Amino acid sequence: MSTEFILETRGLTKEFKGFAAVQDVNLKILRGSIHALIGPNGAGKTTVFNLLTKFLQPTRGQILFDGQDISREEPAQIARRGVIRSFQISATFGHMTALENVRVALQRRLGTSFHFWRHERTLRQLDDEAMALLDQVDLGSYARTLAVEMPYGRKRALEIATTLALDPQLMLLDEPTQGMGHEDVDRVAELIKKVAASRTVAMVEHNLSVVEKLCDRITVLQRGQILTEGPYAEVSKDPRVLEAYVGVAA
Known part of the structure; x- marks a missing residue:
């Protein structure tokens, strides 16, 4: 409508x-x-x-x-x-990389969020899309950086990337x-x-x-x-x- x-x-x-x-x-x-x-x-x-x-x-x-x-x-x-929201407090997974954070959001959109038993190889099919989202928010160079090690402003950009992953x-x-x-x-x-x-x-x-x-x-x-x-x-x-x-x- x-x-x-x-x-x-x-x-x-x-x-x-x-x-x-x-x-x-x-x-x-x-x-x-x-x-x-x-x-x-x-x-x-x-x-x-x-x-x-x-x-x-x-x-x-x-x-x-x-x-x-x-x-x-x-x-x-x-x-x-x-209808997707962010919060006042940073909501990233600190001990996962920026790429992995976005990939989790993509898994949720695909309905596989709770498939924890899957080998990481099966998740790599999402890497290209996750990288594209990181590039969209100018975080391509942080793809392999743990979220906890990122500057605060870049963490907020990462949150926007994970929000975008949910389309x-x-x-x-x-x-x-x-x-x-x-x-x-x-x-x-x-x-x-x-x-x-x-x-x-x-x-x-x-x-x-x-x-x-x-x-x-x-x-x-x-x-x-x-x-x-x-x-x-x-x-x-x-x-x-x-x-x-x-x-x-x-």
């Missing part, structure tokens, strides 16, 4: 013992765009991602992907639809530049722009220069609710956004 918006939420709400972490969020992510969720700490951004991928169950509301209601689906079902339609990137130096931020921002050329990306991001550079549309959250939405040039001039970030009215 082809729709203008690849993902929509309607009245999405998550309550914890009466506290509304996310409240009546109506989000629309345009197909083929880069869409950012921004807001101060505690605004509910990661909670929204957890709801979209069903790591948390909504208290109420709907989630639609490609026009189909996925509100009741399990995380594995949603991943199979092509996502919608990539959800949670703080992809968190904790990086300026050079790594620029490298990962360019990488996100590159991989977004053929898919939709939604990202939670604190670095507003990255948001300005990459994103077509921005949703600002505050206290679990949408404060405002629009392109960066419009949102950045909204006095409510400045107040939400620094605590004073513009």
